[in-house]
Amino acid sequence: LSTVPGSIAGEISENSLSCIQSQYTWVITLSLSGFWLNRTVLQVVSRINSTFQISLPVQRLLKSPTIAQLSEAIVTELQTGSSLMLPAIAPVSRGTDIPLSWAQERLWFLHQLEGESGAYTIPFAVHLEGNLNIKALEQAVGEMVRRHEVLRTRFEIKDNKPVQVIAPNITITLPVVELQNAVDPWKQVEQLAIKEAYKPFDLASDPVLRVKMWRVSQDEYILLLAIHHIAADGWSKGVLIRELSAHYRAISTDSSVVLPELSVQYADFTLWQRQWLTTQVLERQLNHWKQLLAAAPPLLELPTDRPRLAIQTFRGGTERFQLDGKLTSLLKKIGQESGSTLFMTLLAGFVVLLSRYSGQTDLVVGSPIANRNRTEIESLIGFFVNTLALRFDLSQEPTFEALLRQVRQVTQNAYDNQDLPFEMLIEELHLERNLDRNPLVQVMFALQNAPTNPWDLPGLKVEEMPWKFDAVRFDLEVHFWEVPQGLEGICYYSSDLFDAATIARMMKHFQNLLEAIVTNPEQLVSQLPLPTAQEKQQLLVEWNDTYTNYPSNQCIHNLFAAQVEQTPDAVAVVFGEQQLTYQELNTRANQLAHYLQKLGVKPGVLVGICVERSVSMVVSLLAILKAGGAYVPLDTEYPKERLDFIIEDTQISLLLTTQNLVESVPKQQTQPTRVVCFDTDSAAIALESEQNPTGEVTSDNLAYVIYTSGSTGKPKGVAVTHQAVNRLVMNTNYINIEAKDVVAQASNYAFDAATFEIWGALLHGARLVGVSKELALSPKDFAVFMRSQGISVLFLTTALFNQIAQEVPSAFNSLRHLLFGGEAVDPKWVKEVLKNGAPQRLLHVYGPTENTTFTSWYLVHDVPEGATTIPIGRPISNTQIYLLDSQLQPVGIGVPGEIYIGGDGLAREYLNRPDLTAQKFILNPFSQSK
Secondary structure (H helix, E strand, C coil): CCCCHHHHCCCCCCCCHHHHHHHHHHHHHHHHCCCCCCHHHHHHHHHHHHHHCCCCCHHHHHCCCCHHHHHHHHHHHHHHCCCCCCCCCCCCCCCCCEECCHHHHHHHHHHHHHCCCCCCEEEEEEEEEECCCHHHHHHHHHHHHHHCHHHHEEEEEECCEEEEEECCCCCCCCCEEECCCCCCHHHHHHHHHHHHHCCCCCCCCCCCEEEEEEEEECCEEEEEEEEEHHHCCHHHHHHHHHHHHHHHHHHHCCCCCCCCCCCCCHHHHHHHHHHHCCCHHHHHHHHHHHHHHCCCCCCCCCCCCCCCCCCCCCCEEEEEEEEEHHHHHHHHHHHHHHCCCHHHHHHHHHHHHHHHHHCCCEEEEEEEECCCCCHHHCCCCCCCCEEEEEEEECCCCCEHHHHHHHHHHHHHHHHCCCCCCHHHHHHHHCCCCCCCCCCCCCEEEEECCCCCCCCCCCCEEEEECCCCCCCCCCCEEEEEEEECCEEEEEEEEECCCCCHHHHHHHHHHHHHHHHHHHHCCCCEHHHCCCCCHHHHHHHHCHHHCCCCCCCCCCCHHHHHHHHHHHCCCCEEEEECCEEEEHHHHHHHHHHHHHHHHHCCCCCCCEEEEECCCCHHHHHHHHHHHHCCCEEEECCCCCCHHHHHHHHHHHCCCEEEECHHHHHHCCCCCCCCCEEEECCCCHHHHHCCCCCCCCCCCCCCCEEEEEECCCCCCCCCEEEEEHHHHHHHHCCCCCCCCCCCCEEEECCCCCCCHHHHHHHHHHCCCCEEEECCHHHHCCHHHHHHHHHHHCCCEEEEEHHHHHHHHHHCCCCCCCCCEEEEECCCCCHHHHHHHHHCCCCCEEEEEECCHHHCCCCEEEECCCCCCCCCCCCCCEECCCEEEEEECCCCCECCCCCCEEEEEEECCCCEECCCCCCCCCCEECCCCCHHHC
16 A cells, blocks of 8 residues: 555545545545555545545545445535534744643653653664765755754743744764674674663753664664654654655765655644644544543453552563464455454454453553544654544453444544544543553554655665564554565563563464454354463363372271271370370271261261360261261351251251260251260260271262351352362372371361361371360460471461461471462462471462362462462362363463362262352463463
């Protein structure tokens, strides 16, 4: 398109429709092919409006697919004057102070607020090879500066307001730095150029354009041009290249420069903009944007690798990618079939990507627009570009076709209201200002079609350098250019927020979405896939390959009996002054088990147990399992209502307790419960056999039913099988408990952490040491106790971990394994423990009660600076973790999803009450964080 402006965008003869007819058919065909609002179309629109003195909206233009309809629209505008014609831009006297344009004013304000910064510099460097006339190039730069007032403008404060001060002339020198004798001139020149590019501008005294040159060999040079954004935009770069080439050619060949005279300057546009935006045009456009953006979300919350800094630094990175010709053609075809354009189709796909990554269905995406819809300003260097805030609603789970229709309507309406400066809109919306992000719009999207002019310097080969000038002004910007091979894409991103690998993965997900869209545009956007086939294999198979050969077909008490055979005289359990060897514990449990069997305990029978922390508690739990039953822990500290609910819900037929606690347990209303007090009934129990009881219990039978807190509603009874407990503690990947270990039982046995503590110790021949509640809540005493008892394995709730770390951060340095979890983690206390004497292995574990104590583990080596939490890690052995979206599809790495857990022997909810509340998580790609 850049080759046709002369023929297509030429002046239209006054009152002549034939010229429009001969050219318009071609233009509209291109626009429907995907070049929505390219510069040629904009130029034709501006000439139609200028010639006939009307203001025909672009949207009305596209609604006129035939010449007859277009002619009718123009005649209607001429007859009715239904749209307001903007006044012409005309030269204005320089005798008075000239205000800044709205766009300039915002940049000036940011410059004052943030201090000297290179964030708003537009730099580009070119390699010149050949017979360079340095003097001619310097004069060419001078001629260009003379031609454009904006390049001679400084920004001063008068009467507490910024004004443009235009110098009658300034001298731009072109110093040449010699690098021919440098060790590595190309590396050195790149470093120097990048440093020079982002050297801050002093807008009150410095020229807004800097030019510098380095000689790297006899006939090779690097030319750097750096211009402050307050004086230029993307379109301006094309103007600058064209005019600098023209002046250099004329000077070096002693010929006349061929450039049209400029009828106005940027300052004239500034005054014109300030004038006409005080009319009803402003009111109409402002009303549109206020209505569109009412109660819009102030932030697009993409998942980031790091939390936001308090103040943006504008450090950035770039990621390049391509869409091939086949995909590009198919995207254009979708646009043609739906009356949309390539830009709209790409934008709709990008909106889907952002929604899936952020989880938001109401989101605002910015899009730059050249805002050069007046013929007078097409050839000016200046800051004209405007930002359009486009808001989209995906709450009704539309198909892609439906979303594309919405995108088309939103963008067309935006283009018809494009003149309202974004800066004015922000002020009118009264948005809260934050130094950590841009207001309203943090993500930008564009299909670039600003005029690009090739360098044309006689006798020189010119090549733009692909150096990374990485300052960014938004969290994320995605720009496309059409190239012969398809579409070239560049993503500019804030490196304060994102890693390069994250952005590369996100852009790959974008391509996957687009490929799925062209395959079936009628699909719901919520069902369009993000991950690649390779990524799915990694997510679903490779990272979930956790199989180990554990005793899945044996019962807990059978495994314990085998341990008794190996170490009968080893101490099994210690509570205060009481202790039992493995043989003694087995004998006492066998006697109680036989007693319970005579009372009707068998597989499937639930036995309530209400005891204090003691050796007898462990005997009772083991005995219930040996009898074939499943225990239901009842904590006397629970509120009476909770105990009533558990007893009624489980319909226990037998209660195992002690005489002093009988009255603490509510009586069952619907069915009498048999009560066994193992202290007062001890004589009868002692008469039972000491041999291991027999029964038909299997690993699929229940081992216990434990109730959740009810924080998400009514408490749930979670039914845990023998197999589930074995999966947690036997031959697993997160810990290796040995017979020499001493495991603390710091948890209430009605809390699922006790499952790991009790059975983790007793099924490995380790020693279980009871910890009283009072001792556990006294960090200093607990620390002394752990050392005196030789505790090597400890599992704490995160709250208790934090408390001990705060008061005695060195308490854990004698441990082999310290596990903590159950709540969100404050990294501050993890750091404190690591600094003051960490255990040999510090494990953060996660998992709801429904999944048998915990499901995942993370070995904490260190805590990165700025970390706000600790990862939940990878699945334990024989467990699979899936992160899925609302459609139960796997989400990609870095995309928030809900966690779903599968595997061998997972717990079942008692009485089948599946009212879990899912939590949101993000997959981290690093091996320790899957």
